[in-house]
Amino acid sequence: MKYSPAELSYLKESLKASPPIRPDARLETQLRPIEAISNILPTANGSARIRASDGGECIVGVKAKVVPTSSTSELINVDVEISGLKENNSLASTLSSIFQSTLNSSQSLRQRLKLTSRFSFKLFIDVLVLSNQSHPLGLVSLTIYLALLSTKLPLLTSSTDDSKAEEVPVFHDDWDQARPLCDIPVTQSDSSKKSDSHWTPPLILLMAVVGENIFIDPTNAEEQVASTGLFISWSNGSISAPLRTLDIGSTDPQGISSTVLSKAYSIVEQCGQEISDSLTAVYVQDEDASSSDF
Amino acid sequence: MNLDSTFLSVNISVSPFSTVDRKKRPRNDRRIQECAMSIQRTFQEAIMGHLHSRTEIVISLHVLAQDGGFFAACINATSLALIDAGVPMYDYVSACSTALYDSISPLLDPNNAEESDLPFLTVATIGKTEKVSMLLLESKVPLDRLESLIAVTISGCHSLRDQMDRQVRKHGHLRITKRSE
Amino acid sequence: MSVLQDRRRVLPPVDTIPLQFKEDEGSSGSKETTIARTRTIRPIFIKQSVVANASGSAYLEVEDIKLQCSVYGPKPIRGSFTQQADLLVEAKLPSLGQDASNDKSASIEKDITSFVQTSITPGIILTQYPKSCINIMITVISADLENRNFKSLLAAATNVASLALVDAGIALYDIVTSASVLLSRNENGESLYFDPETPRESEDIEGVLSFMTGQDESNIVGMWLDGENITSKNLTTLTESAKEAACQIRTLFNGVILQEFHDKEQEASNSK
Numbered sequence: 001m002k003y004s005p006a007e008l009s010y011l012k013e014s015l016k017a018s019p020p021i022r023p024d025a026r027l028e029t030q031l032r033p034i035e036a037i038s039n040i041l042p043t044a045n046g047s048a049r050i051r052a053s054d055g056g057e058c059i060v061g062v063k064a065k066v067v068p069t070s071s072t073s074e075l076i077n078v079d080v081e082i083s084g085l086k087e088n089n090s091l092a093s094t095l096s097s098i099f100q101s102t103l104n105s106s107q108s109l110r111q112r113l114k115l116t117s118r119f120s121f122k123l124f125i126d127v128l129v130l131s132n133q134s135h136p137l138g139l140v141s142l143t144i145y146l147a148l149l150s151t152k153l154p155l156l157t158s159s160t161d162d163s164k165a166e167e168v169p170v171f172h173d174d175w176d177q178a179r180p181l182c183d184i185p186v187t188q189s190d191s192s193k194k195s196d197s198h199w200t201p202p203l204i205l206l207m208a209v210v211g212e213n214i215f216i217d218p219t220n221a222e223e224q225v226a227s228t229g230l231f232i233s234w235s236n237g238s239i240s241a242p243l244r245t246l247d248i249g250s251t252d253p254q255g256i257s258s259t260v261l262s263k264a265y266s267i268v269e270q271c272g273q274e275i276s277d278s279l280t281a282v283y284v285q286d287e288d289a290s291s292s293d294f
Numbered sequence: 295m296n297l298d299s300t301f302l303s304v305n306i307s308v309s310p311f312s313t314v315d316r317k318k319r320p321r322n323d324r325r326i327q328e329c330a331m332s333i334q335r336t337f338q339e340a341i342m343g344h345l346h347s348r349t350e351i352v353i354s355l356h357v358l359a360q361d362g363g364f365f366a367a368c369i370n371a372t373s374l375a376l377i378d379a380g381v382p383m384y385d386y387v388s389a390c391s392t393a394l395y396d397s398i399s400p401l402l403d404p405n406n407a408e409e410s411d412l413p414f415l416t417v418a419t420i421g422k423t424e425k426v427s428m429l430l431l432e433s434k435v436p437l438d439r440l441e442s443l444i445a446v447t448i449s450g451c452h453s454l455r456d457q458m459d460r461q462v463r464k465h466g467h468l469r470i471t472k473r474s475e
Numbered sequence: 476m477s478v479l480q481d482r483r484r485v486l487p488p489v490d491t492i493p494l495q496f497k498e499d500e501g502s503s504g505s506k507e508t509t510i511a512r513t514r515t516i517r518p519i520f521i522k523q524s525v526v527a528n529a530s531g532s533a534y535l536e537v538e539d540i541k542l543q544c545s546v547y548g549p550k551p552i553r554g555s556f557t558q559q560a561d562l563l564v565e566a567k568l569p570s571l572g573q574d575a576s577n578d579k580s581a582s583i584e585k586d587i588t589s590f591v592q593t594s595i596t597p598g599i600i601l602t603q604y605p606k607s608c609i610n611i612m613i614t615v616i617s618a619d620l621e622n623r624n625f626k627s628l629l630a631a632a633t634n635v636a637s638l639a640l641v642d643a644g645i646a647l648y649d650i651v652t653s654a655s656v657l658l659s660r661n662e663n664g665e666s667l668y669f670d671p672e673t674p675r676e677s678e679d680i681e682g683v684l685s686f687m688t689g690q691d692e693s694n695i696v697g698m699w700l701d702g703e704n705i706t707s708k709n710l711t712t713l714t715e716s717a718k719e720a721a722c723q724i725r726t727l728f729n730g731v732i733l734q735e736f737h738d739k740e741q742e743a744s745n746s747k
Contacts, residue, residue, distance in 0.1 A: 042359055047311070059356075093581070126311050227693070228593065241702050242701055243699070243700040243710075246593060254693060255690065258715075265710055
């Protein structure tokens with residue numbers, strides 16, 4: 001949607017105001033309503049679909065494959081496809097590379113995918129963006145998070161030590177015995193006493209900076225008047241890599257001050273837990289519903 | 295391009311996670327292109343194109359999971375989506391596939407494993423008629439069995455048409471009650 | 476397959492392993508030099524106007540990183556009217572075929588492109604050039620992507636693009652300079668390095684930030700930090716120190732640009 005200079009200026013002024021006024025009357029730290037469901041694909045190890053209120057929709061499927069650990073340097077492969085755009089489109093490949101490097105840099109995820117001394121699981125995360133009005137980074141991140149939460153890997157029954165004799169891993173036949181990839185943080189009180197092995201997927205939050213104000217989950221109109229886009233990753237209760245600025249199609253890009261940067265930092269610190277908790281709740285609810293079916 | 299009618303363009307994208315083994319298919323895969331072409335031709339006949347001349351309808355199909363009956367499912371989904379979009383059509387286009395087991399007995403709606411071992415054909419009909427609007431057969435079938443195979447498939451198509459009609463009516467009812475509230 | 480075997484030569488046994496030489500003892504010294512040099516940047520070689528048929532160009536060299544950037548435009552575009560210039564950045568890696576697959580180098584190219592684009596766009600007065608486009612081509616002539624710090628390459632790419640823009644005479648708000656920093660964290664505490672050579676280790680935080688150092692406020696135009704558990708204090712330290720390094724680079728650039736300008740002026744007056 002293209003706006004006239006007058007409309008853009010009006011929008012910019014209201015977003016710059018203190019307190020800012022967003023066109024949809026949201027708080028600065030409030031996400032748009034989403035409709036989320038996990039475990040929708042029977043042929044994938046984990047999957048999720050999220051619909052945004054502006055009509056954006058994203059489907060993620062996670063599949064695992066046993067590979068010899070030495071044959072590959074990257075155990076996670078992320079592939080983003082945006083409906084209506086070419087296959088090697090720059091937006092799609094930027095998104096793929098952001099998520100691929102973020103997930104591959106997680107040591108504990110690599111540890112979790114390790115099967116034996118020779119073999120590991122390799123995860124293929126395929127993202128399909130069916131439609132998007134605003135920048136799809138935030139939507140894709142939420143969907144990947146939910147899909148990874150619902151990912152289950154078959155239980156290994158052969159021995160874990162095959163350093164002496166190579167042995168092809170054998171798995172339990174019963175899918176009910178499969179172990180979840182992530183630890184599900186049940187309640188907030190639980191998250192305080194988490195152990196080192198505790199791991200939940202990283203969550204990348206996209207923000208738009210307008211003047212001194214920061215807006216989480218910007219709409220297309222807000223992106224156009226933003227100084228710059230900014231994304232910060234939140235994982236396991238702390239801020240992690242990557243923290244990056246991103247071109248989100250603003251008409252008048254500008255620099256940001258370091259105070260804005262610290263403000264963005266504290267915003268993510270504030271809402272990271274809340275967002276991940278609500279997605280976890282979605283997953284737990286879906287899981288309960290599917291187990292009561294049988 | 296025929297300017298007196300509506301132009302249909304069909305895109306099919308098959309997700310890498312749709313099958314048991316992950317496989318990335320290029321978008322210009324020959325088989326998928328062919329499939330899109332057949333769907334376009336089938337629906338060109340089924341819609342009342344003359345009502346909206348010089349227009350285009352874009353149909354995007356995303357295959358998220360598949361286990362046999364790929365082509366038939368694409369046609370049925372397109373049919374329902376066109377109805378949801380309010381595109382005027384003569385009747386439902388319903389499709390179904392049948393495999394031939396042991397060169398004698400027909401198997402309705404084969405899955406992936408059956409499709410890979412047995413010869414099978416896909417038929418689409420418009421409405422509850424015996425009129426075949428599309429027939430796809432890519433393997434060898436004895437000629438004397440063909441007729442019975444087509445007959446079984448058509449009856450499958452008819453029962454699918456009823457199913458679809460029931461769902462569409464249910465959906466329509468839901469939308470009307472929502473509007474009147 | 477046996478038909479395709481080379482029968483003209485005597486082949487070695489199937490399980491032969493190619494001869495490998497031991498690492499040279501001297502090569503491990505690079506880490507030590509990193510530690511010796513903390514709050515200074517490596518020496519940079521810069522030259523402007525290296526490509527004759529481009530509107531502006533620059534060459535930059537920092538040890539093994541060799542970059543060339545050319546700017547074409549502003550050129551008029553066909554079609555509809557646009558309020559401001561379209562900026563198009565493109566990065567190219569050497570296609571020497573020796574390392575990694577095409578896929579990987581394509582994704583690195585995209586990373587460079589997106590970082591440079593976000594960094595330099597705020598510096599250009601795009602509204603000066605309605606209905607036109609500016610193309611920026613960055614060619615990576617040499618860079619060790621495996622063992623050297625990628626963030627330093629990103630910083631160098633941004634810097635060379637800035638210089639080329641100045642050379643092209645494109646209207647700028649300010650010259651964008653970019654600097655990479657590495658915060659090393661271990662039991663002994665934290666230590667900070669400017670312009671790191673080696674990639675980060677597990678506990679470290681590395682990053683690259685671009686600044687418009689001429690402005691007092693709102694001067695961060697690009698940022699990319701990597702590392703786990705980044706505290707807000709870390710964030711402040713990294714931004715402050717990157718700004719210091721960027722200022723050092725800016726001082727250097729100012730000198731070079733003024734000198735080049737001076738030389739050109741002299742040349743012009745001589746030819747008269």
